[in-house]
Amino acid sequence: MLRSGNVPKANALHVDLNITHQKNCSVLVEFLRVNVTDPRTLLLNYSIVQIGEDPVGAHNGTGSLDPGITTIGTLFTPDPVLIVNTTFVLLTYVVNNDKVPIQVINKTFDVPRCLSASAKRDPHLTTFDGRHFGYQGLCWHTLVKDCRNVNPRFEVTGKFEPREMEGPELRSRTTQVNVRMDDHLISLTRDNxxxxxGRAVYTPKFRIDDDNIKVYRQADHVTFKLSEAELVLEWYGRDHSLYATLTSADYIGKVCGLLGNADGDARNDFTKRDGDITKDVVEFGESWRISELGC
Known part of the structure:
Protein backbone atom coordinates (compact mmCIF):
# COMPACT_ATOMS: atom_id res chain seq x y z
CA MET A 1 0.00 0.00 0.00
CA LEU A 2 1.37 3.40 -0.95
CA ARG A 3 1.13 6.43 1.24
CA SER A 4 1.59 9.82 -0.35
CA GLY A 5 4.58 11.91 0.60
CA ASN A 6 5.45 15.29 -0.89
CA VAL A 7 2.76 16.66 -3.19
CA PRO A 8 4.06 17.51 -6.69
CA LYS A 9 4.01 21.14 -7.73
CA ALA A 10 1.07 22.31 -9.80
CA ASN A 11 1.44 21.63 -13.54
CA ALA A 12 4.71 19.75 -13.00
CA LEU A 13 5.50 16.64 -14.94
CA HIS A 14 5.36 13.74 -12.53
CA VAL A 15 5.61 10.02 -12.18
CA ASP A 16 3.39 7.71 -10.16
CA LEU A 17 4.45 4.43 -8.60
CA ASN A 18 3.12 0.87 -8.67
CA ILE A 19 4.46 -1.80 -6.30
CA THR A 20 3.90 -5.56 -6.84
CA HIS A 21 5.37 -8.78 -5.46
CA GLN A 22 7.08 -11.19 -7.80
CA LYS A 23 7.19 -14.99 -7.66
CA ASN A 24 10.55 -15.03 -5.83
CA CYS A 25 9.39 -12.43 -3.26
CA SER A 26 11.28 -9.65 -4.95
CA VAL A 27 9.43 -6.36 -5.33
CA LEU A 28 8.78 -4.77 -8.71
CA VAL A 29 8.76 -0.99 -8.47
CA GLU A 30 7.27 0.57 -11.61
CA PHE A 31 7.55 4.25 -12.53
CA LEU A 32 4.46 5.36 -14.47
CA ARG A 33 4.36 8.51 -16.59
CA VAL A 34 1.20 10.40 -15.62
CA ASN A 35 1.00 12.80 -18.57
CA VAL A 36 1.29 10.35 -21.46
CA THR A 37 1.04 13.08 -24.11
CA ASP A 38 3.97 15.17 -22.87
CA PRO A 39 6.79 15.07 -25.49
CA ARG A 40 9.68 15.45 -23.09
CA THR A 41 11.94 12.78 -21.65
CA LEU A 42 11.87 12.19 -17.91
CA LEU A 43 15.17 11.22 -16.34
CA LEU A 44 14.94 9.36 -13.04
CA ASN A 45 17.35 9.01 -10.15
CA TYR A 46 15.90 6.77 -7.46
CA SER A 47 16.89 5.21 -4.18
CA ILE A 48 14.98 2.46 -2.35
CA VAL A 49 15.97 2.33 1.31
CA GLN A 50 14.87 -0.35 3.75
CA ILE A 51 14.21 0.91 7.27
CA GLY A 52 17.03 -0.28 9.48
CA GLU A 53 19.36 -0.61 6.52
CA ASP A 54 22.45 1.57 6.04
CA PRO A 55 21.44 4.05 3.32
CA VAL A 56 24.83 3.54 1.71
CA GLY A 57 23.68 0.04 0.83
CA ALA A 58 20.36 1.18 -0.62
CA HIS A 59 19.04 0.05 -4.00
CA ASN A 60 19.97 2.95 -6.28
CA GLY A 61 19.48 3.39 -9.99
CA THR A 62 18.66 5.60 -12.94
CA GLY A 63 16.29 5.38 -15.86
CA SER A 64 14.42 7.41 -18.42
CA LEU A 65 10.90 7.65 -19.72
CA ASP A 66 11.33 8.68 -23.35
CA PRO A 67 8.43 10.19 -25.32
CA GLY A 68 5.81 7.50 -25.88
CA ILE A 69 7.20 5.31 -23.08
CA THR A 70 4.83 5.19 -20.13
CA THR A 71 6.40 2.65 -17.76
CA ILE A 72 9.79 1.44 -16.61
CA GLY A 73 10.53 -0.75 -13.61
CA THR A 74 13.21 -2.07 -11.30
CA LEU A 75 13.35 -5.21 -9.18
CA PHE A 76 14.28 -4.94 -5.52
CA THR A 77 14.83 -7.91 -3.22
CA PRO A 78 14.16 -6.97 0.42
CA ASP A 79 16.33 -8.18 3.24
CA PRO A 80 14.49 -11.28 4.56
CA VAL A 81 15.59 -10.52 8.12
CA LEU A 82 13.90 -7.12 8.10
CA ILE A 83 10.92 -7.97 5.94
CA VAL A 84 8.28 -8.43 8.66
CA ASN A 85 6.37 -5.20 9.27
CA THR A 86 9.06 -3.24 7.50
CA THR A 87 8.52 0.05 5.73
CA PHE A 88 10.55 1.00 2.68
CA VAL A 89 11.28 4.54 1.64
CA LEU A 90 11.43 5.46 -2.03
CA LEU A 91 13.00 8.75 -3.07
CA THR A 92 12.54 9.69 -6.72
CA TYR A 93 14.08 12.74 -8.34
CA VAL A 94 12.63 13.65 -11.73
CA VAL A 95 14.23 16.12 -14.15
CA ASN A 96 13.62 17.10 -17.75
CA ASN A 97 16.06 17.26 -20.65
CA ASP A 98 17.41 20.61 -19.41
CA LYS A 99 18.10 18.91 -16.07
CA VAL A 100 15.86 21.33 -14.23
CA PRO A 101 14.28 19.71 -11.15
CA ILE A 102 10.53 19.38 -11.63
CA GLN A 103 9.51 16.89 -8.96
CA VAL A 104 10.74 15.12 -5.88
CA ILE A 105 8.66 12.19 -4.65
CA ASN A 106 9.02 10.82 -1.15
CA LYS A 107 6.76 7.82 -0.67
CA THR A 108 6.74 4.85 1.63
CA PHE A 109 5.23 1.45 1.07
CA ASP A 110 4.80 -1.48 3.39
CA VAL A 111 5.95 -4.88 2.20
CA PRO A 112 4.37 -7.67 4.28
CA ARG A 113 6.19 -10.86 5.04
CA CYS A 114 6.51 -12.78 1.79
CA LEU A 115 7.08 -16.53 1.48
CA SER A 116 7.61 -18.39 -1.79
CA ALA A 117 7.37 -22.06 -2.69
CA SER A 118 7.58 -24.10 -5.87
CA ALA A 119 6.97 -27.48 -7.50
CA LYS A 120 9.17 -27.80 -10.56
CA ARG A 121 9.58 -30.43 -13.23
CA ASP A 122 10.11 -34.00 -11.99
CA PRO A 123 9.07 -32.67 -9.32
CA HIS A 124 11.57 -30.82 -7.18
CA LEU A 125 9.67 -29.08 -4.42
CA THR A 126 10.59 -26.17 -2.18
CA THR A 127 8.36 -25.35 0.79
CA PHE A 128 7.38 -21.85 1.89
CA ASP A 129 10.01 -22.16 4.62
CA GLY A 130 12.75 -23.08 2.16
CA ARG A 131 13.04 -26.86 2.55
CA HIS A 132 14.05 -28.56 -0.73
CA PHE A 133 13.14 -32.15 -1.54
CA GLY A 134 12.34 -34.49 -4.41
CA TYR A 135 9.23 -36.63 -4.45
CA GLN A 136 8.32 -39.03 -7.25
CA GLY A 137 4.65 -39.43 -6.44
CA LEU A 138 1.78 -40.12 -8.84
CA CYS A 139 -1.80 -38.88 -9.12
CA TRP A 140 -3.37 -35.89 -7.35
CA HIS A 141 -1.80 -34.34 -4.25
CA THR A 142 -2.57 -31.35 -2.07
CA LEU A 143 0.09 -28.71 -2.66
CA VAL A 144 -1.26 -26.03 -0.32
CA LYS A 145 -4.59 -25.39 1.34
CA ASP A 146 -6.21 -23.39 4.11
CA CYS A 147 -5.82 -25.42 7.31
CA ARG A 148 -7.49 -22.98 9.68
CA ASN A 149 -10.81 -24.84 9.52
CA VAL A 150 -12.17 -28.28 8.73
CA ASN A 151 -13.70 -26.84 5.56
CA PRO A 152 -10.83 -24.99 3.82
CA ARG A 153 -11.51 -21.71 2.03
CA PHE A 154 -9.13 -22.73 -0.74
CA GLU A 155 -7.08 -25.71 -1.86
CA VAL A 156 -4.42 -25.99 -4.56
CA THR A 157 -3.81 -29.50 -5.90
CA GLY A 158 -1.32 -30.83 -8.43
CA LYS A 159 -1.46 -33.86 -10.69
CA PHE A 160 1.78 -35.87 -10.95
CA GLU A 161 2.18 -38.14 -13.96
CA PRO A 162 5.12 -40.33 -15.05
CA ARG A 163 7.54 -38.82 -17.51
CA GLU A 164 9.37 -40.67 -20.27
CA MET A 165 11.50 -43.39 -18.75
CA GLU A 166 15.23 -42.62 -18.81
CA GLY A 167 16.28 -45.49 -16.57
CA PRO A 168 14.91 -48.07 -14.16
CA GLU A 169 13.59 -45.49 -11.67
CA LEU A 170 10.16 -43.86 -11.93
CA ARG A 171 10.29 -40.13 -12.56
CA SER A 172 7.12 -38.03 -12.36
CA ARG A 173 6.26 -34.42 -13.16
CA THR A 174 3.46 -31.94 -12.53
CA THR A 175 1.03 -31.86 -15.45
CA GLN A 176 -1.98 -29.94 -14.11
CA VAL A 177 -2.90 -27.66 -11.23
CA ASN A 178 -6.40 -27.19 -9.80
CA VAL A 179 -7.49 -24.37 -7.50
CA ARG A 180 -10.73 -24.78 -5.57
CA MET A 181 -12.30 -21.77 -3.88
CA ASP A 182 -15.83 -22.17 -2.52
CA ASP A 183 -17.92 -23.32 -5.51
CA HIS A 184 -15.28 -22.46 -8.10
CA LEU A 185 -12.81 -24.93 -9.60
CA ILE A 186 -10.11 -23.39 -11.78
CA SER A 187 -7.95 -25.84 -13.72
CA LEU A 188 -4.59 -24.91 -15.26
CA THR A 189 -3.47 -27.43 -17.90
CA ARG A 190 -0.05 -28.36 -19.27
CA ASP A 191 -0.82 -26.25 -22.37
CA ASN A 192 -1.59 -23.25 -20.14
CA GLY A 198 -14.96 -27.57 -16.56
CA ARG A 199 -15.51 -24.87 -19.21
CA ALA A 200 -12.59 -23.40 -21.15
CA VAL A 201 -11.98 -19.65 -20.82
CA TYR A 202 -9.93 -18.00 -23.56
CA THR A 203 -9.98 -14.33 -22.53
CA PRO A 204 -6.52 -12.98 -21.55
CA LYS A 205 -7.73 -11.98 -18.08
CA PHE A 206 -10.90 -12.42 -16.05
CA ARG A 207 -12.21 -12.14 -12.50
CA ILE A 208 -14.45 -14.31 -10.36
CA ASP A 209 -16.19 -13.95 -7.02
CA ASP A 210 -16.29 -10.14 -6.83
CA ASP A 211 -12.63 -9.79 -7.80
CA ASN A 212 -11.44 -12.23 -5.12
CA ILE A 213 -10.08 -14.48 -7.88
CA LYS A 214 -8.10 -13.03 -10.78
CA VAL A 215 -6.61 -15.01 -13.65
CA TYR A 216 -4.20 -13.68 -16.27
CA ARG A 217 -3.23 -15.74 -19.34
CA GLN A 218 0.11 -14.96 -20.97
CA ALA A 219 2.16 -16.55 -23.73
CA ASP A 220 4.16 -18.96 -21.58
CA HIS A 221 2.30 -19.06 -18.27
CA VAL A 222 -0.88 -18.36 -16.30
CA THR A 223 -1.01 -16.15 -13.22
CA PHE A 224 -3.68 -16.85 -10.60
CA LYS A 225 -4.31 -14.41 -7.74
CA LEU A 226 -6.46 -15.17 -4.70
CA SER A 227 -6.96 -11.81 -3.02
CA GLU A 228 -8.31 -13.06 0.31
CA ALA A 229 -5.24 -15.16 1.08
CA GLU A 230 -2.87 -12.90 -0.86
CA LEU A 231 -1.79 -16.05 -2.66
CA VAL A 232 -0.26 -15.76 -6.14
CA LEU A 233 0.36 -18.79 -8.36
CA GLU A 234 2.35 -18.73 -11.58
CA TRP A 235 1.92 -21.87 -13.67
CA TYR A 236 4.31 -22.67 -16.54
CA GLY A 237 2.53 -25.69 -17.95
CA ARG A 238 4.97 -26.61 -20.70
CA ASP A 239 7.81 -26.45 -18.19
CA HIS A 240 5.79 -28.37 -15.56
CA SER A 241 6.57 -25.68 -12.99
CA LEU A 242 4.44 -23.93 -10.37
CA TYR A 243 5.58 -20.96 -8.27
CA ALA A 244 3.56 -19.82 -5.26
CA THR A 245 3.84 -16.63 -3.21
CA LEU A 246 2.00 -16.13 0.09
CA THR A 247 1.86 -12.76 1.88
CA SER A 248 -1.30 -12.75 4.01
CA ALA A 249 -0.55 -12.61 7.75
CA ASP A 250 -3.84 -14.47 8.34
CA TYR A 251 -2.46 -17.57 6.61
CA ILE A 252 1.15 -17.54 7.81
CA GLY A 253 1.58 -20.81 9.71
CA LYS A 254 -1.99 -21.84 8.88
CA VAL A 255 -1.62 -23.60 5.55
CA CYS A 256 -0.63 -27.21 4.90
CA GLY A 257 0.25 -29.62 2.12
CA LEU A 258 3.38 -30.58 0.19
CA LEU A 259 4.53 -26.94 0.24
CA GLY A 260 4.58 -26.86 4.05
CA ASN A 261 2.91 -24.70 6.68
CA ALA A 262 4.71 -21.35 6.14
CA ASP A 263 5.42 -20.83 9.84
CA GLY A 264 9.08 -19.91 9.39
CA ASP A 265 10.42 -23.25 10.67
CA ALA A 266 11.56 -25.67 7.94
CA ARG A 267 12.10 -28.44 10.49
CA ASN A 268 8.37 -29.18 10.75
CA ASP A 269 7.58 -28.89 7.03
CA PHE A 270 7.11 -32.66 6.69
CA THR A 271 3.86 -32.52 8.66
CA LYS A 272 1.51 -35.18 7.33
CA ARG A 273 -2.20 -34.85 6.73
CA ASP A 274 -2.92 -36.36 10.17
CA GLY A 275 -0.72 -33.76 11.90
CA ASP A 276 2.22 -36.06 12.68
CA ILE A 277 5.73 -35.07 11.58
CA THR A 278 7.91 -37.50 9.66
CA LYS A 279 11.44 -37.49 8.30
CA ASP A 280 10.56 -39.79 5.39
CA VAL A 281 9.86 -38.02 2.10
CA VAL A 282 7.70 -40.80 0.67
CA GLU A 283 5.61 -41.11 3.84
CA PHE A 284 5.12 -37.34 3.87
CA GLY A 285 4.24 -37.17 0.18
CA GLU A 286 1.84 -40.11 0.21
CA SER A 287 -0.05 -38.60 3.14
CA TRP A 288 -1.03 -35.69 0.89
CA ARG A 289 -2.15 -37.89 -1.99
CA ILE A 290 -5.88 -37.47 -2.70
CA SER A 291 -6.96 -41.06 -3.21
CA GLU A 292 -10.59 -40.25 -4.05
CA LEU A 293 -9.52 -38.33 -7.19
CA GLY A 294 -7.73 -41.31 -8.69
CA CYS A 295 -5.23 -40.77 -11.49
Whole structure:
Protein backbone atom coordinates (compact mmCIF):
# COMPACT_ATOMS: atom_id res chain seq x y z
CA MET A 1 0.00 0.00 0.00
CA LEU A 2 1.37 3.40 -0.95
CA ARG A 3 1.13 6.43 1.24
CA SER A 4 1.59 9.82 -0.35
CA GLY A 5 4.58 11.91 0.60
CA ASN A 6 5.45 15.29 -0.89
CA VAL A 7 2.76 16.66 -3.19
CA PRO A 8 4.06 17.51 -6.69
CA LYS A 9 4.01 21.14 -7.73
CA ALA A 10 1.07 22.31 -9.80
CA ASN A 11 1.44 21.63 -13.54
CA ALA A 12 4.71 19.75 -13.00
CA LEU A 13 5.50 16.64 -14.94
CA HIS A 14 5.36 13.74 -12.53
CA VAL A 15 5.61 10.02 -12.18
CA ASP A 16 3.39 7.71 -10.16
CA LEU A 17 4.45 4.43 -8.60
CA ASN A 18 3.12 0.87 -8.67
CA ILE A 19 4.46 -1.80 -6.30
CA THR A 20 3.90 -5.56 -6.84
CA HIS A 21 5.37 -8.78 -5.46
CA GLN A 22 7.08 -11.19 -7.80
CA LYS A 23 7.19 -14.99 -7.66
CA ASN A 24 10.55 -15.03 -5.83
CA CYS A 25 9.39 -12.43 -3.26
CA SER A 26 11.28 -9.65 -4.95
CA VAL A 27 9.43 -6.36 -5.33
CA LEU A 28 8.78 -4.77 -8.71
CA VAL A 29 8.76 -0.99 -8.47
CA GLU A 30 7.27 0.57 -11.61
CA PHE A 31 7.55 4.25 -12.53
CA LEU A 32 4.46 5.36 -14.47
CA ARG A 33 4.36 8.51 -16.59
CA VAL A 34 1.20 10.40 -15.62
CA ASN A 35 1.00 12.80 -18.57
CA VAL A 36 1.29 10.35 -21.46
CA THR A 37 1.04 13.08 -24.11
CA ASP A 38 3.97 15.17 -22.87
CA PRO A 39 6.79 15.07 -25.49
CA ARG A 40 9.68 15.45 -23.09
CA THR A 41 11.94 12.78 -21.65
CA LEU A 42 11.87 12.19 -17.91
CA LEU A 43 15.17 11.22 -16.34
CA LEU A 44 14.94 9.36 -13.04
CA ASN A 45 17.35 9.01 -10.15
CA TYR A 46 15.90 6.77 -7.46
CA SER A 47 16.89 5.21 -4.18
CA ILE A 48 14.98 2.46 -2.35
CA VAL A 49 15.97 2.33 1.31
CA GLN A 50 14.87 -0.35 3.75
CA ILE A 51 14.21 0.91 7.27
CA GLY A 52 17.03 -0.28 9.48
CA GLU A 53 19.36 -0.61 6.52
CA ASP A 54 22.45 1.57 6.04
CA PRO A 55 21.44 4.05 3.32
CA VAL A 56 24.83 3.54 1.71
CA GLY A 57 23.68 0.04 0.83
CA ALA A 58 20.36 1.18 -0.62
CA HIS A 59 19.04 0.05 -4.00
CA ASN A 60 19.97 2.95 -6.28
CA GLY A 61 19.48 3.39 -9.99
CA THR A 62 18.66 5.60 -12.94
CA GLY A 63 16.29 5.38 -15.86
CA SER A 64 14.42 7.41 -18.42
CA LEU A 65 10.90 7.65 -19.72
CA ASP A 66 11.33 8.68 -23.35
CA PRO A 67 8.43 10.19 -25.32
CA GLY A 68 5.81 7.50 -25.88
CA ILE A 69 7.20 5.31 -23.08
CA THR A 70 4.83 5.19 -20.13
CA THR A 71 6.40 2.65 -17.76
CA ILE A 72 9.79 1.44 -16.61
CA GLY A 73 10.53 -0.75 -13.61
CA THR A 74 13.21 -2.07 -11.30
CA LEU A 75 13.35 -5.21 -9.18
CA PHE A 76 14.28 -4.94 -5.52
CA THR A 77 14.83 -7.91 -3.22
CA PRO A 78 14.16 -6.97 0.42
CA ASP A 79 16.33 -8.18 3.24
CA PRO A 80 14.49 -11.28 4.56
CA VAL A 81 15.59 -10.52 8.12
CA LEU A 82 13.90 -7.12 8.10
CA ILE A 83 10.92 -7.97 5.94
CA VAL A 84 8.28 -8.43 8.66
CA ASN A 85 6.37 -5.20 9.27
CA THR A 86 9.06 -3.24 7.50
CA THR A 87 8.52 0.05 5.73
CA PHE A 88 10.55 1.00 2.68
CA VAL A 89 11.28 4.54 1.64
CA LEU A 90 11.43 5.46 -2.03
CA LEU A 91 13.00 8.75 -3.07
CA THR A 92 12.54 9.69 -6.72
CA TYR A 93 14.08 12.74 -8.34
CA VAL A 94 12.63 13.65 -11.73
CA VAL A 95 14.23 16.12 -14.15
CA ASN A 96 13.62 17.10 -17.75
CA ASN A 97 16.06 17.26 -20.65
CA ASP A 98 17.41 20.61 -19.41
CA LYS A 99 18.10 18.91 -16.07
CA VAL A 100 15.86 21.33 -14.23
CA PRO A 101 14.28 19.71 -11.15
CA ILE A 102 10.53 19.38 -11.63
CA GLN A 103 9.51 16.89 -8.96
CA VAL A 104 10.74 15.12 -5.88
CA ILE A 105 8.66 12.19 -4.65
CA ASN A 106 9.02 10.82 -1.15
CA LYS A 107 6.76 7.82 -0.67
CA THR A 108 6.74 4.85 1.63
CA PHE A 109 5.23 1.45 1.07
CA ASP A 110 4.80 -1.48 3.39
CA VAL A 111 5.95 -4.88 2.20
CA PRO A 112 4.37 -7.67 4.28
CA ARG A 113 6.19 -10.86 5.04
CA CYS A 114 6.51 -12.78 1.79
CA LEU A 115 7.08 -16.53 1.48
CA SER A 116 7.61 -18.39 -1.79
CA ALA A 117 7.37 -22.06 -2.69
CA SER A 118 7.58 -24.10 -5.87
CA ALA A 119 6.97 -27.48 -7.50
CA LYS A 120 9.17 -27.80 -10.56
CA ARG A 121 9.58 -30.43 -13.23
CA ASP A 122 10.11 -34.00 -11.99
CA PRO A 123 9.07 -32.67 -9.32
CA HIS A 124 11.57 -30.82 -7.18
CA LEU A 125 9.67 -29.08 -4.42
CA THR A 126 10.59 -26.17 -2.18
CA THR A 127 8.36 -25.35 0.79
CA PHE A 128 7.38 -21.85 1.89
CA ASP A 129 10.01 -22.16 4.62
CA GLY A 130 12.75 -23.08 2.16
CA ARG A 131 13.04 -26.86 2.55
CA HIS A 132 14.05 -28.56 -0.73
CA PHE A 133 13.14 -32.15 -1.54
CA GLY A 134 12.34 -34.49 -4.41
CA TYR A 135 9.23 -36.63 -4.45
CA GLN A 136 8.32 -39.03 -7.25
CA GLY A 137 4.65 -39.43 -6.44
CA LEU A 138 1.78 -40.12 -8.84
CA CYS A 139 -1.80 -38.88 -9.12
CA TRP A 140 -3.37 -35.89 -7.35
CA HIS A 141 -1.80 -34.34 -4.25
CA THR A 142 -2.57 -31.35 -2.07
CA LEU A 143 0.09 -28.71 -2.66
CA VAL A 144 -1.26 -26.03 -0.32
CA LYS A 145 -4.59 -25.39 1.34
CA ASP A 146 -6.21 -23.39 4.11
CA CYS A 147 -5.82 -25.42 7.31
CA ARG A 148 -7.49 -22.98 9.68
CA ASN A 149 -10.81 -24.84 9.52
CA VAL A 150 -12.17 -28.28 8.73
CA ASN A 151 -13.70 -26.84 5.56
CA PRO A 152 -10.83 -24.99 3.82
CA ARG A 153 -11.51 -21.71 2.03
CA PHE A 154 -9.13 -22.73 -0.74
CA GLU A 155 -7.08 -25.71 -1.86
CA VAL A 156 -4.42 -25.99 -4.56
CA THR A 157 -3.81 -29.50 -5.90
CA GLY A 158 -1.32 -30.83 -8.43
CA LYS A 159 -1.46 -33.86 -10.69
CA PHE A 160 1.78 -35.87 -10.95
CA GLU A 161 2.18 -38.14 -13.96
CA PRO A 162 5.12 -40.33 -15.05
CA ARG A 163 7.54 -38.82 -17.51
CA GLU A 164 9.37 -40.67 -20.27
CA MET A 165 11.50 -43.39 -18.75
CA GLU A 166 15.23 -42.62 -18.81
CA GLY A 167 16.28 -45.49 -16.57
CA PRO A 168 14.91 -48.07 -14.16
CA GLU A 169 13.59 -45.49 -11.67
CA LEU A 170 10.16 -43.86 -11.93
CA ARG A 171 10.29 -40.13 -12.56
CA SER A 172 7.12 -38.03 -12.36
CA ARG A 173 6.26 -34.42 -13.16
CA THR A 174 3.46 -31.94 -12.53
CA THR A 175 1.03 -31.86 -15.45
CA GLN A 176 -1.98 -29.94 -14.11
CA VAL A 177 -2.90 -27.66 -11.23
CA ASN A 178 -6.40 -27.19 -9.80
CA VAL A 179 -7.49 -24.37 -7.50
CA ARG A 180 -10.73 -24.78 -5.57
CA MET A 181 -12.30 -21.77 -3.88
CA ASP A 182 -15.83 -22.17 -2.52
CA ASP A 183 -17.92 -23.32 -5.51
CA HIS A 184 -15.28 -22.46 -8.10
CA LEU A 185 -12.81 -24.93 -9.60
CA ILE A 186 -10.11 -23.39 -11.78
CA SER A 187 -7.95 -25.84 -13.72
CA LEU A 188 -4.59 -24.91 -15.26
CA THR A 189 -3.47 -27.43 -17.90
CA ARG A 190 -0.05 -28.36 -19.27
CA ASP A 191 -0.82 -26.25 -22.37
CA ASN A 192 -1.59 -23.25 -20.14
CA UNK A 193 -5.29 -23.51 -20.90
CA UNK A 194 -7.71 -22.38 -18.20
CA UNK A 195 -10.97 -24.11 -17.30
CA UNK A 196 -13.52 -22.76 -14.85
CA UNK A 197 -15.86 -25.45 -13.52
CA GLY A 198 -14.96 -27.57 -16.56
CA ARG A 199 -15.51 -24.87 -19.21
CA ALA A 200 -12.59 -23.40 -21.15
CA VAL A 201 -11.98 -19.65 -20.82
CA TYR A 202 -9.93 -18.00 -23.56
CA THR A 203 -9.98 -14.33 -22.53
CA PRO A 204 -6.52 -12.98 -21.55
CA LYS A 205 -7.73 -11.98 -18.08
CA PHE A 206 -10.90 -12.42 -16.05
CA ARG A 207 -12.21 -12.14 -12.50
CA ILE A 208 -14.45 -14.31 -10.36
CA ASP A 209 -16.19 -13.95 -7.02
CA ASP A 210 -16.29 -10.14 -6.83
CA ASP A 211 -12.63 -9.79 -7.80
CA ASN A 212 -11.44 -12.23 -5.12
CA ILE A 213 -10.08 -14.48 -7.88
CA LYS A 214 -8.10 -13.03 -10.78
CA VAL A 215 -6.61 -15.01 -13.65
CA TYR A 216 -4.20 -13.68 -16.27
CA ARG A 217 -3.23 -15.74 -19.34
CA GLN A 218 0.11 -14.96 -20.97
CA ALA A 219 2.16 -16.55 -23.73
CA ASP A 220 4.16 -18.96 -21.58
CA HIS A 221 2.30 -19.06 -18.27
CA VAL A 222 -0.88 -18.36 -16.30
CA THR A 223 -1.01 -16.15 -13.22
CA PHE A 224 -3.68 -16.85 -10.60
CA LYS A 225 -4.31 -14.41 -7.74
CA LEU A 226 -6.46 -15.17 -4.70
CA SER A 227 -6.96 -11.81 -3.02
CA GLU A 228 -8.31 -13.06 0.31
CA ALA A 229 -5.24 -15.16 1.08
CA GLU A 230 -2.87 -12.90 -0.86
CA LEU A 231 -1.79 -16.05 -2.66
CA VAL A 232 -0.26 -15.76 -6.14
CA LEU A 233 0.36 -18.79 -8.36
CA GLU A 234 2.35 -18.73 -11.58
CA TRP A 235 1.92 -21.87 -13.67
CA TYR A 236 4.31 -22.67 -16.54
CA GLY A 237 2.53 -25.69 -17.95
CA ARG A 238 4.97 -26.61 -20.70
CA ASP A 239 7.81 -26.45 -18.19
CA HIS A 240 5.79 -28.37 -15.56
CA SER A 241 6.57 -25.68 -12.99
CA LEU A 242 4.44 -23.93 -10.37
CA TYR A 243 5.58 -20.96 -8.27
CA ALA A 244 3.56 -19.82 -5.26
CA THR A 245 3.84 -16.63 -3.21
CA LEU A 246 2.00 -16.13 0.09
CA THR A 247 1.86 -12.76 1.88
CA SER A 248 -1.30 -12.75 4.01
CA ALA A 249 -0.55 -12.61 7.75
CA ASP A 250 -3.84 -14.47 8.34
CA TYR A 251 -2.46 -17.57 6.61
CA ILE A 252 1.15 -17.54 7.81
CA GLY A 253 1.58 -20.81 9.71
CA LYS A 254 -1.99 -21.84 8.88
CA VAL A 255 -1.62 -23.60 5.55
CA CYS A 256 -0.63 -27.21 4.90
CA GLY A 257 0.25 -29.62 2.12
CA LEU A 258 3.38 -30.58 0.19
CA LEU A 259 4.53 -26.94 0.24
CA GLY A 260 4.58 -26.86 4.05
CA ASN A 261 2.91 -24.70 6.68
CA ALA A 262 4.71 -21.35 6.14
CA ASP A 263 5.42 -20.83 9.84
CA GLY A 264 9.08 -19.91 9.39
CA ASP A 265 10.42 -23.25 10.67
CA ALA A 266 11.56 -25.67 7.94
CA ARG A 267 12.10 -28.44 10.49
CA ASN A 268 8.37 -29.18 10.75
CA ASP A 269 7.58 -28.89 7.03
CA PHE A 270 7.11 -32.66 6.69
CA THR A 271 3.86 -32.52 8.66
CA LYS A 272 1.51 -35.18 7.33
CA ARG A 273 -2.20 -34.85 6.73
CA ASP A 274 -2.92 -36.36 10.17
CA GLY A 275 -0.72 -33.76 11.90
CA ASP A 276 2.22 -36.06 12.68
CA ILE A 277 5.73 -35.07 11.58
CA THR A 278 7.91 -37.50 9.66
CA LYS A 279 11.44 -37.49 8.30
CA ASP A 280 10.56 -39.79 5.39
CA VAL A 281 9.86 -38.02 2.10
CA VAL A 282 7.70 -40.80 0.67
CA GLU A 283 5.61 -41.11 3.84
CA PHE A 284 5.12 -37.34 3.87
CA GLY A 285 4.24 -37.17 0.18
CA GLU A 286 1.84 -40.11 0.21
CA SER A 287 -0.05 -38.60 3.14
CA TRP A 288 -1.03 -35.69 0.89
CA ARG A 289 -2.15 -37.89 -1.99
CA ILE A 290 -5.88 -37.47 -2.70
CA SER A 291 -6.96 -41.06 -3.21
CA GLU A 292 -10.59 -40.25 -4.05
CA LEU A 293 -9.52 -38.33 -7.19
CA GLY A 294 -7.73 -41.31 -8.69
CA CYS A 295 -5.23 -40.77 -11.49
Missing amino acids: HVLVN
